[in-house]
Amino acid sequence: MTDMTVxxxxxxxxxxxxxxxxxxxxxxxxxxxxxxxxxxxxxDLPADADESHLPHxxxxxxxxxxxxxxxxxxxxxxxxxxxxxxxxxxxLEFICDHRAxxxxxxxxxxxxxxxxxxxxxxxxxxxxDLCCGGGCIGLAAAYYTPGASVDLLDLDRDALALAKENxxxxxLGNRVRALxxxxxxxxxxxxxxxxxxxxxxxxxxxxAAMPVEFSHEPAIALGSGADGLDLTRQILAQxxxxxxxxxxxxxxxxxxxxxxxxxxxxxxxxxxxxEHGGHGVFAxxxxxxxxxxxxxxxxxx
Numbered sequence: 001m002t003d004m005t006v007x008x009x010x011x012x013x014x015x016x017x018x019x020x021x022x023x024x025x026x027x028x029x030x031x032x033x034x035x036x037x038x039x040x041x042x043x044d045l046p047a048d049a050d051e052s053h054l055p056h057x058x059x060x061x062x063x064x065x066x067x068x069x070x071x072x073x074x075x076x077x078x079x080x081x082x083x084x085x086x087x088x089x090x091x092l093e094f095i096c097d098h099r100a101x102x103x104x105x106x107x108x109x110x111x112x113x114x115x116x117x118x119x120x121x122x123x124x125x126x127x128x129d130l131c132c133g134g135g136c137i138g139l140a141a142a143y144y145t146p147g148a149s150v151d152l153l154d155l156d157r158d159a160l161a162l163a164k165e166n167x168x169x170x171x172l173g174n175r176v177r178a179l180x181x182x183x184x185x186x187x188x189x190x191x192x193x194x195x196x197x198x199x200x201x202x203x204x205x206x207x208a209a210m211p212v213e214f215s216h217e218p219a220i221a222l223g224s225g226a227d228g229l230d231l232t233r234q235i236l237a238q239x240x241x242x243x244x245x246x247x248x249x250x251x252x253x254x255x256x257x258x259x260x261x262x263x264x265x266x267x268x269x270x271x272x273x274x275e276h277g278g279h280g281v282f283a284x285x286x287x288x289x290x291x292x293x294x295x296x297x298x299x300x301x
Contacts, residue, residue: 003057079216126149
């Protein structure tokens, strides 16, 4: 029998993680938050539980599970959301496993702020999550924009299967559909008020140097050529055809943003700033995409 409390379990996990070589960046950025997330999840407590839950007892079965998950987190360096089978994004819980990246995009903040001040059109009626993975961006957009229909497009069938599970999990099947698509092919001439995309963007150099945790994620969702821009080039060349006149394209590029600036020196990318961290996200309006179409064609790069 154990007399372990939630607070003591968190302290134990924190100390073990602090002494370990694990990398943080899949939902948390430090050992304390990682320990809290692990213990609260196993103890079946809310992810935002406050200090009043610290004296809450941890059962023997829960402690065994915490210990087993902690050992795998440290020994195998598996991202915690994969071990838990769930992740949180934009305040929402998603099913999470090896079929798609762990949700962590700063686009969550953009969605929670209704795309302001960058989107100036009418209330969005159609939204596209391009390269959707497990669907967290598009589903969060659908949840917080109740009047919008959302398409989730991805080439990876495994990721789409997870996205469909998340659609069912959130009960949004009446407004959200997941389609197999090589970029825009399944959009079939549709036009969207918002195109949100977190495409593969890691360049070859960064990909080779990434911590072990990233090796558990699907490689197809990470790398995108020598400079990380292979897919982004295609998105920029095609996006204007799929936006309404007042529409907005938002793409996350992470560390590959300087390469984009060098590749398109004549294009006035707007780089978004985030209160809660994140970088390398640009926005272009439909009008800007049309105005700079000649510079965005592949042969001009």
